[in-house]
Amino acid sequence: MPFDPIELSKRIEGIVVRGVLRKYYRVARGGRWYGGIATADCVGCNLRCIFCWSGVSRENPEKVGKFYTPDYIYSKLKQLAKRRGYRQLRISGNEPTIGRLHLLKLLDLVEADGEFKFILETNGLLIGYDKSYARDLSKYKCLHVRVSIKGCTPQEFSMLTGAIPEAFKLQLDALKNLLDYGVSVHPAVMLSFSSKESKMWLIEKLSEIDRVLVEEFEEEYVFEYPHVVERLRKAGLTPKISFKPTNIPEDLI
Numbered sequence: 001m002p003f004d005p006i007e008l009s010k011r012i013e014g015i016v017v018r019g020v021l022r023k024y025y026r027v028a029r030g031g032r033w034y035g036g037i038a039t040a041d042c043v044g045c046n047l048r049c050i051f052c053w054s055g056v057s058r059e060n061p062e063k064v065g066k067f068y069t070p071d072y073i074y075s076k077l078k079q080l081a082k083r084r085g086y087r088q089l090r091i092s093g094n095e096p097t098i099g100r101l102h103l104l105k106l107l108d109l110v111e112a113d114g115e116f117k118f119i120l121e122t123n124g125l126l127i128g129y130d131k132s133y134a135r136d137l138s139k140y141k142c143l144h145v146r147v148s149i150k151g152c153t154p155q156e157f158s159m160l161t162g163a164i165p166e167a168f169k170l171q172l173d174a175l176k177n178l179l180d181y182g183v184s185v186h187p188a189v190m191l192s193f194s195s196k197e198s199k200m201w202l203i204e205k206l207s208e209i210d211r212v213l214v215e216e217f218e219e220e221y222v223f224e225y226p227h228v229v230e231r232l233r234k235a236g237l238t239p240k241i242s243f244k245p246t247n248i249p250e251d252l253i
C-alpha cells in the first residue's frame with residue numbers, strides 16, 4: 001500500500017530528532033564524490049527507494065545510531081576535511097532535511113566559518129511541502145542543494161519509492177521553491193528505470209519551472225552494491241542501466 005511520505009517524515013522525526021539533536025550512525029567518513037568530501041551519515045528517511053543502499057538505519061531507525069549536536073557533527077566534519085584537504089561537507093546515508101533545526105544550526109556553523117561548501121543532498125519532499133524551508137535555506141551562501149528526483153513520472157516515483165504518486169510533485173515544488181528564494185540548486189534524476197518518453201516528460205516539466213534546471217540536469221543510476229541487488233531482486237525490478245561499484249564512470253562521481 002503506497003504511503004504518504006509527509007506522514008512518514010513526522011513519524012521518523014519522532015524517532016531520530018530530539019530538539020536540536022539528530023541521530024547519526026557514522027561520523028565522519030571521507031570520499032571521492034564531488035572531488036573529495038567529508039560526510040556524516042544520518043539515520044532515518046521518509047522514502048523507501050528500492051535502489052537505496054541504506055540498510056538498517058532506514059528500516060529500523062530506533063535500533064541504530066546516536067544523537068549528536070550540530071556542533072559535534074561540524075567539528076568532526078571539519079577535522080576530517082582539514083586532514084584530507086577537502087573543501088566540501090555533506091550529510092548522507094538517509095534524508096538530512098528531517099530535523100530542520102539541527103540542519104539549520106549546522107549550516108550556521110559552516111556559514112560562520114566560511115571555509116567550506118555544504119552540499120545538501122535531499123529528496124526535496126520537505127522543501128516542496130513547506131516553502132518556508134527554502135526561505136530558511138536561502139540565508140546560506142555556503143550551500144548548494146542537490147534535489148535527487150526518484151524516477152521521471154509520478155508512477156515511476158511511486159514504483160521506486162513506495163510512496164503515493166501525488167508526492168512526486170513535491171520534488172518539483174522543492175526545485176521551484178529553492179529557485180524562488182535564490183538558493184543554488186540542481187536536479188539529479190534516477191534514470192535507471194525510466195523510458196526515453198518519461199525522461200522527455202520530466203524535462204518538459206523542469207523547463208516549465210526554469211530552463212536552468214534542464215541545463216544542470218544530472219543523471220543518476222543504480223550502483224549494484226550487494227544489498228541493493230538483493231532489494232531489486234525482491235522487488236522484481238531490473239534496471240535498464242546500472243553500474244558495478246568498481247566500475248562507476250568518472251562523470252557520475
Ligand code: SF4
Nearest residue numbers: 045047048049052094
Ligand atoms: S531518499 Fe535516499 S536515503 Fe531515502 S530511501 Fe531513497 S535513496 Fe534511500
